[in-house]
Amino acid sequence: MGLAMKTTFLGGAFLLAVIVTPTSSHAQETITIEGQLENGTADAEVPQGMIVTANVFRLGENLDTRETVADAEGRFSFHGVPGGQGYGYIISTKYAGAVYFFEGDYPLDPGLVQLAVYENTSSSSAIKVRSHTLVVNAADSASRLMNSLELVGLDNTGDRTFIPDLAQAGQMDMLRFSLPSTVTNLDVQSSLRGGQILQVELGFAMTSPVPPGTHEIGYTYLSSYKRGNLTFAHALPFGADTFLVLLVQGLGQAKGTGLEEMGHLVLGEGDNQRDYQRLEAHNLSAGARVVLDFTGLPEPSLWKRWQATILGEGFLKMAVPSAFGMALVALLAYVIFRKKEPSVATYGNPVHHTAMTEAIAHLDDRFQQRELGKQEYLHRRRELKGQILGWMAPLPSPETQPTPKQVETPPGPSTEQSGRPESSE
Numbered sequence: 001m002g003l004a005m006k007t008t009f010l011g012g013a014f015l016l017a018v019i020v021t022p023t024s025s026h027a028q029e030t031i032t033i034e035g036q037l038e039n040g041t042a043d044a045e046v047p048q049g050m051i052v053t054a055n056v057f058r059l060g061e062n063l064d065t066r067e068t069v070a071d072a073e074g075r076f077s078f079h080g081v082p083g084g085q086g087y088g089y090i091i092s093t094k095y096a097g098a099v100y101f102f103e104g105d106y107p108l109d110p111g112l113v114q115l116a117v118y119e120n121t122s123s124s125s126a127i128k129v130r131s132h133t134l135v136v137n138a139a140d141s142a143s144r145l146m147n148s149l150e151l152v153g154l155d156n157t158g159d160r161t162f163i164p165d166l167a168q169a170g171q172m173d174m175l176r177f178s179l180p181s182t183v184t185n186l187d188v189q190s191s192l193r194g195g196q197i198l199q200v201e202l203g204f205a206m207t208s209p210v211p212p213g214t215h216e217i218g219y220t221y222l223s224s225y226k227r228g229n230l231t232f233a234h235a236l237p238f239g240a241d242t243f244l245v246l247l248v249q250g251l252g253q254a255k256g257t258g259l260e261e262m263g264h265l266v267l268g269e270g271d272n273q274r275d276y277q278r279l280e281a282h283n284l285s286a287g288a289r290v291v292l293d294f295t296g297l298p299e300p301s302l303w304k305r306w307q308a309t310i311l312g313e314g315f316l317k318m319a320v321p322s323a324f325g326m327a328l329v330a331l332l333a334y335v336i337f338r339k340k341e342p343s344v345a346t347y348g349n350p351v352h353h354t355a356m357t358e359a360i361a362h363l364d365d366r367f368q369q370r371e372l373g374k375q376e377y378l379h380r381r382r383e384l385k386g387q388i389l390g391w392m393a394p395l396p397s398p399e400t401q402p403t404p405k406q407v408e409t410p411p412g413p414s415t416e417q418s419g420r421p422e423s424s425e
Contacts, residue, residue: 035076058088096120120161134152183223245292
């Protein structure tokens with residue numbers, strides 16, 4: 001099934017200088033937005049005749065859409081723009097195959113606001129993976145399904161936006177990610193905007209434009225195992241400065257080629273602490289492959305096997321959903337990158353993330369114990385997911401692994417707690 005991507009933009013390449021001038025009015029406050037387009041690629045000129053769009057939102061509803069053409073020097077302005085509490089603004093332009101945005105809520109900063117947009121390149125040579133984390137946080141004995149999530153932090157170290165050239169037959173120069181052969185229920189979230197998700201051999205690829213700067217990609221999936229074992233030859237097309245594997249204690253054991261046992265990592269607080277086996281490898285080159293072996297995974301009892309055969313009961317396609325997985329992504333992002341300087345994406349207070357993770361884990365436990373119905377459970381976990389994932393917009397989770405069908409990603413933005421539109425699952 002094709003996946004339509006909805007993403008939160010965290011970088012770009014034109015410089016958008018926005019000057020906001022408020023105008024008082026008893027009926028409706030209005031503001032003037034003035035801006036300047038500049039080309040962020042070295043020695044590149046400012047494009048001529050660029051169309052700039054302004055979308056005005058109030059409490060998530062698109063009230064107004066305006067367009068103007070920048071002048072020969074890249075200047076533009078929007079006058080009489082509605083303002084006030086609950087209003088949000090998206091100023092955008094499309095250039096060389098990528099869409100670049102400035103997003104803000106009322107009141108906008110009266111100073112200059114910069115938006116990154118660049119010339120493009122079809123070469124991924126500037127893409128570097130700084131960290132790749134694989135977390136196994138649940139496994140169900142009845143269905144023999146293992147729930148995993150992966151978080152990839154990458155940098156475009158150049159000054160051009162990477163856009164894969166899909167016209168080149170057989171070209172694999174795109175963002176690619178490895179998956180087990182038995183994967184289902186793939187759910188991808190990304191800080192990149194636009195593009196498609198494609199099925200490739202033993203994994204998936206993204207055609208999203210990758211502007212210069214730091215970006216995050218997270219994805220969860222289910223994989224089936226047999227006799228308590230799963231072997232996964234994990235390919236790393238771009239290598240990784242750090243490759244980390246975490247397996248929650250009590251599920252089994254993990255080992256892998258070139259991975260070093262680093263002791264345990266504890267996440268959570270009090271009775272809700274979770275202890276993880278921790279394996280690491282560093283400075284993996286592009287094209288590296290790590291063979292992962294998971295052993296001792298939960299197996300059903302004879303009674304459970306008989307019950308599943310007679311009643312056809314499963315784990316409702318997995319009782320520990322991607323919501324908990326992506327909550328862990330947020331927490332892990334803090335743990336892994338806590339010593340790094342903050343990027344455009346912020347991960348907030350780790351205590352808050354821990355509390356949210358605990359709340360989702362408790363919700364999962366109640367669902368597994370059949371204390372909640374499916375609809376109520378899904379509604380509550382969607383609310384919790386929305387609170388903890390303000391830095392990522394979710395992609396729909398398919399029931400089966402991705403197929404080669406290509407689905408264009410709408411460039412529309414999504415936000416949380418603002419006048420701009422909210423993300424939806």
